[in-house]
Amino acid sequence: MADTTRDKFFDALNESYDALLTAVEAAEARGHKLSNAVIDEAREGEKEVVALARKWADAPTNVFENLEAMVEAQGRAQQRGLEFARDALGGAGEFGADVQEALRRVIKANAKAGEATAEVAQEVARKAYTRVRRGEESELGGPTHSKVTKAPVAVGTDTNSVEAAGS
Helix, strand or coil: CCCCHHHHHHHHHHHHHHHHHHHHHHHHHHHHHHHHHHHHHEEEHHHHHHHHHHHHCCCCCCCHHHHHHHHHHHHHHHHHHHHHHHHHHHHHHHHHHHHHHHHHHHHHHHHHHHHHHHHHHHHHHHHHHHHHHHHHHHCCCCCCCCCCCCCCCCCCCCCCCCCCCCC
């Protein structure tokens, strides 16, 4: 758990990168699955084409049986194509969901980082205000930590020569 503002900021930065890398890993896994599906479909298509060619080579005069076998092979190829397209589109939907989840996580992490940055800015502003306030008190004769004397300077006077003269 983050104890300091600095820890909160860097934890949020880690969360943001983790979200992006998780989305990249999911996309890579999906791409690998799709590549394997393409290879499997190509292998299956190649086997059917060879089986069809063998059938034609074994009985070239059986025109009707060969045409029937060709139509059946074409039907199976179309069915595989439809299944492949369905799987690919389903993967695209999953990818969209993964991207949305990653963006949600990145936005949430960036909000945390923004809060941490705002906390730091508020602290810096408080410290600056306190220092300015102390300076005003010392000018008004209040408590001071160091003596600062100011000599009036005439308009158009070189301040370097005034400092040298006052030393």
